[in-house]
Amino acid sequence: xxxxxxTDNMTSEISEVFIRDLCVSYGYSQESVRAxxxxxxxxxxxxxxxxxxxxxxxxxxxALDFERAVCSLFEDGLHFQTKHTGQLTRRGKKGxxxxxxxxxxxxxxxxxxxxxxxxTYALPATDYFTMAGNYARNYKELSSDPNVDLEFVIYVAGGxxxxxxxxxxxxxxxxxxxxxxxxxxxxxxxxxxxxxxxxQIRIR
Numbered sequence: 001x002x003x004x005x006x007t008d009n010m011t012s013e014i015s016e017v018f019i020r021d022l023c024v025s026y027g028y029s030q031e032s033v034r035a036x037x038x039x040x041x042x043x044x045x046x047x048x049x050x051x052x053x054x055x056x057x058x059x060x061x062x063a064l065d066f067e068r069a070v071c072s073l074f075e076d077g078l079h080f081q082t083k084h085t086g087q088l089t090r091r092g093k094k095g096x097x098x099x100x101x102x103x104x105x106x107x108x109x110x111x112x113x114x115x116x117x118x119x120t121y122a123l124p125a126t127d128y129f130t131m132a133g134n135y136a137r138n139y140k141e142l143s144s145d146p147n148v149d150l151e152f153v154i155y156v157a158g159g160x161x162x163x164x165x166x167x168x169x170x171x172x173x174x175x176x177x178x179x180x181x182x183x184x185x186x187x188x189x190x191x192x193x194x195x196x197x198x199x200q201i202r203i204r
Contacts (some may be wrong), residue, residue, distance in 0.1 A: 049188055056117055056158035056184035063117045067099040070115040070156045070187070074102050077191025079200050080111070085142055095134040098153070101142040105200055109151040112139055121181075122161035123168065132175050151204060152178040159183055 014037055022033045052073075055066040067086050075082040086099035100113030112135055114127070131153060139150050153171075155164075164181050171179040182190075190203070 045192075049192075052188060053158070053184055056156075057119045058117050060117070063115070066117045067115045070113060071100045071102075073187055073191045074100065074113060077187075078195070078203065079105055079197045082113075083142065086115075088142075090138065090141065095138060097138060097142060098131065098135040101139065103143070103148065104151065104204060105197055107145070108148060109204070110139065110143065110148050111151055111204075112136065112153040114153070114155050116155060116157040118157055119159035120161045121155065121157035121159070122163045123155065123171070123181075128167060128171060132171065136175060136177055150177060152180060154179070155181045156184065156187055157181070 019030055019033050019037070022028070023030055026033075052066075052069055055062040055069055058066070064087075068084050071082045071084045074080045080102035082100055082102045084099070085097040085101045088097050090096060098112035099115045102111045102113060104110065112131070114131065114135075116127075136150060136153065140146055140148065155168075160181055160183065168179040168181060171177070
């Protein structure tokens, strides 16, 4: 359960809710639970990095956990207000939403995140047209502010094929929406440095 808690939130900070849940489940005092957890925390960052990289190339078996972990990194590491939206459905409508919806600090701009648990992602035609014709058109349904602007879409994967830049350029040219890709390793490196909020403007 500690492993799942760490990977779900991609942080070594353990919530009070999790500690209370363990106390109820196993009948130990909070002091005892904290003492056990404390033994693992010095190695937590290394564990998180390793676990995240494994999720990023695990295919369908790890896809959902990878989506959640990526959203957590955008939230806690890059200061976006992020929702995991990949499993939501549109009520009475066809289509769905990108894996993540991220609102910038200025509350005026947002981004769509699609996470792919593979080492050779190439933005194939099906994903290309799903983003262009579905996710990018429906994003305002995820926001309480109908005036929020879609600033960019970004793909996160364990790795990419050589075609990815060509596909991203094509997407930008046809939709006028900037598109980017970042590897799991690069995203980890960005968030590990614990950047200040002002850093968000530089990466947008």
